[in-house]
Amino acid sequence: MATIKKLGHELVSEKHADVVVLNTCTVKYSTEQKILHKIKRLGEKGIEVIVCGCMPEVQLEEIIQHNPDAHVLGVNSISRIGEVLNFIANPAISSHNTSRQAIHVFSHEPAGFINVPRLRFNSNxxxxxxxxxxxxxxxxxxxxxxxxxxxxxxxxxxxxxxxxxxxxxxxxxxxxxxxxxxxxxxxxxxxxxxxxxxxxxxxxxxxxxxxxxxxxxxxxxxxxxxxxxxxxxxxxxxxxxxxxxxxxxxxxxxxxxxxxxxxxxxxxxxxxxxxxxxxxxxxxxxxxxxxxxxxxxxxxxxxxxxxxxxxxxxxxxxxxxxxxxxxxxxxxxxxxxxxxxxxxxxxxxxxxxMIGWEGKVFISKEAKVKGLMARTASYKPVVIPESCAVAGSFCKVKILDATPGYFIGKIIT
Ligand code: SF4
Structure with a gap:
């Protein structure tokens, strides 16, 4: 996503998008079927779609069967998304000479996250x-x-x-x-x-x-x-x-x-x-x-x-x-x-x-619910609803209650 923004494009919801980027997973059959259905539906509506992630590496034929116009980026090629966006914007001047409506980009070497621009959902x-x-x-x-x-x-x-x-x-x-x-x-x-x-x-x-x-x-x-x-x-x-x-x-x-x-x-x-x-x-x-x-x-x-x-x-x-x-x-x-x-x-x-436990926690981020999310030394999640502590600091808490997803605590020192 950071690469797309860096190229001057705007990230919007699917409803308002000129191009839909689908990051696919192929581990489970049920997920694969949902994704293929979506690829097909977007094709039927004439919406440009770029399929990236794991699926293109092992299920390229299925992708093409469901939508021959889908553009494809191999698992090691996500940083080359600009090439696909340029092709969509102007196929005539693109470096990809193809008679097809769609391009497929594959690279052998993994780039990983290192040196790839990134956009953090959680800044911490x-x-x-x-x-x-x-x-x-x-x-x-x-x-x-x-x-x-x-x-x-x-x-x-x-x-x-x-x-x-x-x-x-x-x-x-x-x-x-x-x-x-x-x-x-x-x-x-x-x-x-x-x-x-x-x-x-x-x-x-x-x-x-x-x-x-x-x-x-x-x-x-x-x-x-x-x-x-x-x-x-x-x-x-x-x-x-x-x-x-x-x-x-x-x-x-x-x-x-x-x-x-x-x-x-x-x-x-x-x-x-x-x-x-x-x-x-x-x-x-x-x-x-x-x-x-x-x-x-x-x-x-x-x-x-x-x-x-x-x-x-x-x-x-x-x-x-x-x-x-x-x-x-x-x-x-x-x-x-x-x-x-x-x-x-x-x-x-x-x-x-764990209720009644007292000990040191690391304030890791803002909680999704009100307050701060802290972690014990063994990564147990403790939400502190009332606190002026800051992310990145340590403090001592007492656990007062537990919900299915996290503990609720208060700072004691
Ligand atoms: S990624 Fe490797 S270790 Fe993990 S399930 Fe596949 S083969 Fe096994």
């Missing part, structure tokens, strides 16, 4: 992409076909990018990629080494480390635990276990057992007693028996993740799991609902136990 949060792609081959995953093998960005560029974000006033740094724990495997460095360098950047800021897969954490666990001791890092791990059944994990080609994932969680909890755990679970993977599903439900009750992203399995093109026989969709939806209820019970229980 700097999102830094560490790498693109993945060296694993989970049997259900289409993302690796879109993003290609692991390509880590150079640590110097990452540190510079974060310094820039901090200089612009950001106080929370979110590290993101397909799998943060894989960072550096292709360039002879590791995530803990990178984190050490990021923590050395002067200033009051906090680091939120995004998803890390258990099989990528295992080889770096000791160094990772050591670097997590730094106060700048939130005591939060997002560890997608996907299932608690080893049979299912094997068919998913996840390269870790549930016991190994559990050991990671125990190691973190031994070191950081207030650790927050996020996870992802796929329900209804082909061949998942009732007994497999039960193991996952029991796992949630025992390991008590604070947040669970539940996905109902749907087959994706190009993947190995496409060959497997799907289980009845009614069973998948029953299991998903059941698991959702258990996760909510666990979450409410965790929340209740």
């Amino acid at each position: 949060i700097h999102i830094c992409q560490l790498s693109q792609g993945c060296n694993n081959a989970c049997s259900y995953c289409i993302v690796r076909f879109v993003r290609g093998p692991l390509k880590s960005f150079h640590p110097d560029s990452i540190v510079e990018d974060i310094k820039q974000g901090i200089a612009e006033g950001c106080r929370e740094i979110w590290l993101t990629s397909q799998d943060n724990a894989q960072y550096g495997m292709d360039i002879g460095i590791s995530l803990p080494k990178l984190l050490e360098r990021i923590c050395e950047i002067p200033g009051d800021f906090k680091i939120r480390i995004g998803m890390m897969n258990p099989f990528s954490v295992l080889p770096i666990i000791e160094e990772l635990l050591d670097v997590y001791e730094n106060d700048k890092i939130y005591k939060l791990i997002h560890l997608p276990v996907q299932s608690a059944s080893n049979d299912v994990l094997e068919r998913m080609n996840r390269l870790h057992s549930i016991e190994e994932a559990n050991q990671i969680i125990k190691s973190f909890r031994d070191r950081f007693s207030d650790l927050t755990l996020f996870t992802d679970i796929i329900v209804g993977f082909p061949g998942e028996k009732d007994s497999d599903f039960l193991k996952t439900v029991e796992w949630v009750r025992e390991y008590r993740p604070e947040k669970v992203n539940i996905s109902r399995y749907t087959p994706r093109p190009h993947t190995k799991a496409l060959e497997y026989r799907n289980i009845d969709s009614r069973i998948v939806s029953q299991r998903s609902n059941e698991l959702h209820n258990v996760c909510e019970e666990v979450k409410i229980d965790i929340r209740k136990k």
